[in-house]
Amino acid sequence: MLSENDFKIVTEKMGREPNLVEQGCFLNLWSEHCSYRSSAPLLRTFTTTGERVIIGPGDDAAVVNFGNGWVLAIGMESHNHPSYVDPYNGAATGVGGIVRDIISMGARPIALMDPLYFGPLNSPKNLYLFEHIIKGIAGYGNCIGVPVVRGEAFFDEAYSGNPLVNVVAVGLAREEDIVTACAQKAGNKLVLMGSTTGRDGLGGASFASRDLSEESEAEDRPSIQIGDPFTEKLLIEATLEVIRKGYVKACRDLGAAGLAGASSEMASKGNLGMHIIADNVILREEGMVPYEILIAESQERMLFEVEPQDVQAVLDIAKKYDLNASMIGELKQELRYTVEFRGDIVADIPIKLLTEGAPTFERPSRAPATRDEGDKPQLPEDLKQAVLKVLSSHNVASKKWIYRQYDHEVQLRTVMKPGNDAGILRIDGSEGIAMSCGCNPRQTLLDPYQGGKGTLIENAMNLAVKGSRGIAVVDCLNFGNPEKPDIYWQFKHAILGLGDGCRELKIPVVGGNVSLYNESEEFRTAIPPTPSIGVIGYISDVTIAPSDVFSKEGETIILVGTTRDEMGGSEYYALAGKKKNGKVPHVPENASIIVDALISVVESRKITTSHDISLGGLAVALCEMSINMGADVDLTSVGQGMRADEVLFSESHARAIIATSEPEAVKKLLGDVPHAVIGTTGGSELKVAGESFSLSLRPGEIKEARESLTKLMME
Template structure:
């Protein structure tokens, strides 16, 4: 009985002229899975503009490589570990970090930072607290051990992530341009060199598992089948990989990820138009009597594959011994474009390698917009608070929303991962990593799932704008973008339509902002039979930008008294997809925020003014709106602001999530306003030496003290203190 889908099985038999054996079926099943082949999403990804003046290596390798300056390059990659993290959150999140770090290392760059966007069910449920706590701890512990800074993330909560949490990770690497490596193989006769952990049985079928809904077609695997991480070995593996690359001993290199050895060896060979002959008897294994299927398709972590010239094998092996990294010569590249696997004197698989890697049928699936929701009535809205006291109550309620509350207890998990090269405050708009005395890299990540639920195209566009603005307020233009497309079952026309609209939104916004999309990952089938739900549309992204240290970089929080507060951008009464409507139980009501036609010019002006040295504080306005952004900026310094001239009811002024808006403070308002000429910008108040925010609104003045803000914002910390009784689930 074939384990392959009927149509795939028929095509493969026609091509081979025979029935594929069990191992060969396993190779096709995993390499032709959505996770590995992008069989239903690949046609959509062609909409992305992937090149640019600073792009050295774009999509298609383990990671992208971007020019930083004449000496240094940055590498960047984004991946998901969603399904494993629901079954075993600690190991799932840890190995998610480990895998994306190896993607960066294989390019000849050393990992310097990770960014972690997580999407989980509400913390009122004990199991979600267990999931969130273990996801955080797993990623933090791994990052700490391998000495990579976790400097930015996102935590988003919604009941549709019950049963299917999302664990996405961005990794940024740094290296010298002369050490850049690729996975394009170079010459027949060169050896295939495997190094890292001994191969076990963990993660078997991981790629195909990640290409099914939780509970669909196959049983959710036992926890023992989820790959476990060994961060200590990874640390040694990193050092060994960098050393053999910098010494010029490697021709091509790649991480062993999805589909294990079956995927890595065949893909590396095919990229150079070669075949491969793999000798499984040489593979270091954890258990005796492992089958060829297990050795080839296990997704054991902490493993790398390199192409080595025969004359360099002994030098490479010496370096592996020095770092105490298991390693072996397991085969060679061939002129014949065949993938041959030999084990115990028998040929276990013999496949045309180009067909295995590129023969998967790629099609655009049928798509259809979802039926209109019965609650989608623009006239439906919460009752607006009428008095200043009622407005204040609404602000405090919003601050206590899990999606707006303080992440202090989250970042405390990562405090030991901070490195001396990380500069600026924690919890700000973007993380900043120092590269040279004069320049560094700003990085951010995130998504707008609630807006995407109502309008996936708009949600994706706003996702790009918000992330571009996060680096813009640090004086950095978007350098490159990576994405992780987390969606439901592409076989369902409504889910595929949502995916398609989201991709188009990301592509259009990135083009308008002139940010190349240099890599990413597609994670589909994120649906839960357990809860009968599909996740919210979650096109999570990461954006990098280059910052200059020659002038002060704006902080994200009020710093100096007696500075002018400036609001950049236009606030519109469009509340669809806002956290305010979600908190009010009316998430499907309202008009989705419209995007300013000139948002590219707004972002460009914000970059210019924030890089000028004339701005002390700059903060992007995103989830929660203007009122929440102002409240979160309060430190020992507060502000008096007049918002009464902005049209709309008080709650609409405070909580509308109109995109392309920022708050600036400056000692030179005339100079800054002159620089902002041509885009919407108004002076709204002054900072003061008092830990409070005083907002003048149509309903009256609302005063919030720092103590009140902090108390309301502590809901995540309070929820996590409740803990969980069940330690395993």
């Protein structure tokens, strides 16, 4: 139940000890997952407003202006702990939950992204988690007809006891159809629609705020919700219909903390009270008590504020879609949260105490000792084999096995499919959006500030090489136990770095989620700091987006940006056993200028190919671009004075490779942005030469190395 300190605070504020039902409400709504107790002070440092922002953080999802009367609803959530205990249902309900956040705003979900983080697949347990998490995402997303257009899969042993399942969802609506979770008027009724309420998901919010242990799979299974995508599909259509017909004054998805969370937060946002009649909740199981009815996190449920005269119309629409629905409460003027069951009042709480009373604070933080960058690995005797080794690592290899499980073309908006730098969707005519997600946890582990800042720049570059400018960021901040000063220090500085990066590129943080206590007693380790994000960009014409592979012989290859000896957190160093060595890439001061220049170059239509340089460095980017056609590349002017492996595998930020038939015009557009001509497309091999090295790879060799993950999963 409640901690001793929280129990004392609640007792003092209420003037009496809370009963068990009331304690259950406080336990869940005051959890870190719901109230952001130790993260709220840090999250306030984000810039959350901008010219396109209509609704920022605090609602089920953010809403930004797309143009021409269209708006985008954007959200990001995690389902980390549930996905460890029950990977299929944990991942599936993670998709279902974030989709309901989108529809609760009155928007139709049009796209998903899934940044995922796993332990190495040489472990049978990790392989099981990986396979079933992917199946859960595919099984749910495909059934409800929402395409997964981009994602990330990152592997590191530190995730073995605690995989991360983060999901970004985007929805589309007309601006006049948007609703919020802010209750409007006392006397209006509360209608609960969707699935029945059972005991699944009990205490999910509080469960998400504690470490995992070896016993979690058995002990915590009651905390895992069971999803039903077919009911969700009906709920999507029913919710959008009741909103479109004007019956809904406010709407809230039943997610963390269940009915207690959705109903109390809706009322509190409107400075109103709430009276719940627990007897009216349609139950799946007999004998459920008020505690269970209030905090169960059964899936596929939506709560509506409805004027009394419209209640029957809403119930009729629910019946039309074969959904359960009932009137379960009423908004009150008095600022209290009361619950009635069998004629008795079983909970009576000051509503602001429940929803806003959890004490927030900055925890003590402790910076680590100055890191020794250590020595460099021995220069490989065979650079070609070193390139193939990096290409075939699961972090770099093609993720085709994953995304071919997903329906990424449903709804017919997808212009650029998974496997590219960014997913692209057509929205209105030729206008569209580009989407990118993820982060590099190894860099953030070594330098949380630069890692957080680099996360934003890397995703913004993924958009820029497609001609898209970021307009909104959502985040999922995955960290270990914040009660440990070193973990809280990581958390704080990653947020500061991410916030500074967003300000430099003028992209507001409009929403997101914090997932803490990602630690495993089984492996006695915390996850690496993982500030995963989703970035949405506007693209004026979806047809301008260049390919990411060479397709025309005789074109000039241009490297944009500066390559430095920045190997800390790189895939090459990790494979060389130097994971904690090297200098972490710093975001260059001219990063925003490089982003702007790349967008201008793409918009000029003078390039045919563009590709961001990130994990694996120049070597990987060139190989990925050469899977269909060779190229002759000279890197003698790149990173002068650096070793061959540093030139090839450095992961310096804000770099890209472009190919063009009009090099002089492109160089003029790039202006003062650092750039260099490094080669020509064509031929049957990728030939790369530097000051003291040369190597060549055939497209077949590149393809074979990149298929390592698919080969493993097909065995």
